[in-house]
Amino acid sequence: MSNPLLSVRDLHTTFDTDDGTVRAVDGVSFDVDAGETVCLVGESGSGKTVACESITKLIPTPPGEIAAGEVRFDGEDLTSLPDKQLTEYRGGRIGHVFQNPQGALDPVYTVGDQLVEAIRLHRDVPKSAARERAHSLLDRVGIGDVEDRIDDYPHQFSGGMKQRVVVAMALACDPDLLIADEPTTALDVTIQAQVLRLLDELQDERGMAMLFVTHDLGVVAEIADRVVVMYAGKVMETGDVYQVFENPSHPYTKALLECLPGRGRALETIGGTLPDPTDPPDGCRFHPRCPHAVPACEDGDQPAFEDVGGSHQASCVLYGADYDEPELAEANDD
Amino acid sequence: MTDDPLLAVRDLKKHYPVRSGLLRRVTGQVKAVDGISFEVREGETVGLVGESGCGKSTTATSVLRLEEPTAGDVYFEGDDITAYDDDEQKRFRRRAQMVFQDPNSAFDPRMTVGESVAEPLAIHGLRDDDRQAEIVSDILERVGLSADDADRYPHEFSGGQKQRIALARALILNPDLLVADEPVSALDVSVQAEILSLLDDLQSELGLSMLLISHDLGVVREVCDRVGVMYLGEMVEVAPTEELFANPQHPYTEALLASIPEPDPRSRGEAVELTGDVPDPSNPPSGCSFHTRCPRVVPPEDFEFPDGSFRQVLDFRLAAENGDVDTDALAGDTALREEFGLPSSLPDPDAESVLAAAISDAASGDVEAAADRLADAFPTVCERTDPELVDTEAGHPAACHLHDAASEHAPPELTNPQD
Amino acid sequence: MPSTEQQSPLFTRIDWRDQSASLLDVRPRTAGLVLALAAVAVTFVYNHQVATTALVGTWDLRRMDWLLFVACILLVRYGVVPLVANWERSSGTVREFLRRPAGLLSLAWILGFAVLGLVGPELIGMPRVDFYADYQPPVFTTSHVTNIANVECVGPVTDAGCHGTWQYPLGTTSTGENVVNIVMYGAHIALKLSITAAMIMVVVATAVGTTAGYFGGWVDDVLMRYVDFQQTIPAIVVYIIVATMYLGKGLFTLALVFGLLNWGGIARLVRSETLERRESGYVRAARSAGASDLHVLRRHIIPNSAATVITAATRQIPLLILAQVLLAYLNLSDVRLRSLGEILNRALPPLGVGWWVVASITVFLVGTVLAFNVFGDTARDVLDPKEVA
């Protein structure tokens, strides 16, 4: 299979605000193969959420706009599709799970009704069949005693259980791709572990691809096959999960891993603040905060991707032909 | 100054009445905090960790008497703070300060940062504007901002900067005790790191004592000297930080530690998965409140259960008691066993015959009988009695029957964890 | 900024024994408020005990005026003083407000309305009956009404009829009152009524809303049940009963009854905001720093409800003005008041003839109602502080 299931190319998403145009996603490319889990990781303001919402145009337009780029899903360019056709993808072949399960469920309908509706929106099946399917989905995501609970309202479920219901809804039409935006961030760790396990199992079972957005590197390490590290609207580094964690190459990725608390060593900090999203710096977006910055980092565009081994790439001049990575090699020795 | 710890909490309880009906009659109690004790010594940082609903934030506010505790004592330098008169209370307010979780709602949007930071000064009677400005600019610089920032408004700052300002406000009265309730959980990791190291610096320079409330064990590990782990309003384990991480004595602590996803893809899938949700604090389980989820729950003495299989049996029983066994969908014994992860047969024939009987009860639709049968045959000490917080062999206290001195159920693996 | 570059290990030390808060430590604006209120009280007593007729010369104060005085003092203390004292801060808000065309227009109209209402009647006096100048059309228009017997045209008469003149720019009524004077006098009454009734509403609503929201529990229950109850009482009916049986018809009764019965909705809004703010970080921080409830209410809760209260109050004002006109139209107001309603009553068919009387009054009323509504909307947009970045 040579064509990836999802291929995002040079995506630009902008937002008009009172303070100017925010280039939330500014030339981002990545692929998701069938059956694969790709993690978009970054801090707030990195554009990771906007990037994944741009795929099915869930961003509010206006003020948002997909200014340029291409999103190919199974060969079809989603950015050029009319809204009507897009809605068939949303919740159909592409499922969504959001951070806050509270907001994803309508408080005035029972979870069963919401699931039935989600199914019938895309499948022309009678109510009874849809309900049967809802039943088996809820059972699959680990809602005990579905018979009793299917007619409960969302508020009767705990946070973790609600997120399971949301997962069930996302799976309603057997999606090929599940987009999960910080699905476990609002949950307690022990519940997070349960939901992550569930997602992992579901993905294996169904062979679906998953695009997982998170700020938590621990979660990334837990589930990702490949990792896309974003900063200030740009991709900094991409690679296989082992490559990225064991040989982080981009100075931003390194810094991010260094400042994780509680690993029993001195805490490093990045220093400085995120650039102004309406007026990002020239050159490498990270250069005002980068400890390894050289003059070449300050002009032009974001540095091109350089191979740092296999499919592992970093957008940093130090890996370019002009440099021998001396600084970075040194940094790696610390 | 005496040898008393700066803050000593003894058997603190905070119960909230649950009211219902037209007349708002009290129909129950949420035991948010149910008898916890700990102390914070001078210059020490103590962490309280636990999941949401474990009562850690309520502990923080009750300790500062921002909420009136239901029972128990809180001593500040040996004096009972619940007995303070108004003057002493005001003095205590100067000496114990609090920082809250959400930096975005921490400031009155109408006030400049300078005014907000100076507010505690005014509350305590220092109203001289020049003096205030001087102190504010000093402190803003100390938390890594500039004196000019005093004239700007909160919305002009990022989350991390706001949390610095919140720290400035909390420290402006020169307190001896700082209570920080999830001070970094609303921030990005890189910003978290900055705030944590600022906290660390300030704390060591000022000799502050700190009580840090967090759900994040990583954060706790970073700054705390000692940690208390809370579950459903109770303290289940207290230990020096490194010891807690290296040698947890309570099964809950163990599970909590194991649930933290490690930023290392090679260690994936090693989480000890806790089954089920945190129980409702208005109706906590009897005995050890963790017994509904505990992977090490103590099996009855008269039977043999291979590793962990008693957990599944108990899960099945609890599900049966709650009416969560769907006998229509799960027709037949094997389907039931599969659903609850029960082995096809238990090695102990006595235990197996009880289980088999219970399962056929359930399969024939009489779920209640199944539950009763299991409850009668397989009593567990964890359900019967509430374990005390007692010293363990590891040297620090934990509240778990596995450590009961008289108990023969302490398996060797807890003090010597198997993998 | 690395946090390690700290210089001295200790912050500024403060000797708290020197800083005991003194009760005499009051701000000038508080003192001013107390003085002004005291002055009103003293004059009131003087007026009722000693000089029972006119206070100075022919200036005879009536109960409505006393109420108005108090309302104005409160308006100055809680509206004008903060605006001016924090000019640095408020100027931004004001500029933001004026940048919006709708805001600018509505403010201009309201200011015009206020100035006219304040000085108009003093400068050009009350509308006077003048049977030599009845039925005069407005300037630039003509009318045939002068064909009615006994009506003389003040301006030139042509084939098109009687031409209006600058003497009566908006024409006159069937009894020869100048419509300009009528509108001004109408504005005067409306202004008095809106200031007093709005002030009553604002004060009561803020007090009740914050108390209920902040203290919660049974206090909240009792107050909000009362609001539920009160909202079922139609103010107009109460006015009719109270006016005919006790206090007499007139502005005073109107302001009092409408002011005291229409604050429920505002109080509800204030309560829900208070509930939210009570849990906010800054309130909790202030409380943990030892602030009293009074401090929290005064410094944080009440000022932050200002936007809501102002918006809600400006929405009530047009209703009040219309209610007053309606009551006068139905002859349920004080007969001595040459109110717009009463004039309308006379100007509308079957009695009325001149269209211009109705037109002027309608334009004035519609403009004012619109202006207040637009003002309220704009104020809400502008005042809503950015709680999140």
Ligand code: SF4
């Ligand atoms: S390109 Fe330059 S600034 Fe950017 S990460 Fe590499 S070294 Fe740092």
Ligand code: SF4
């Ligand atoms: S007492 Fe029993 S249930 Fe509680 S933690 Fe210990 S082993 Fe688990």
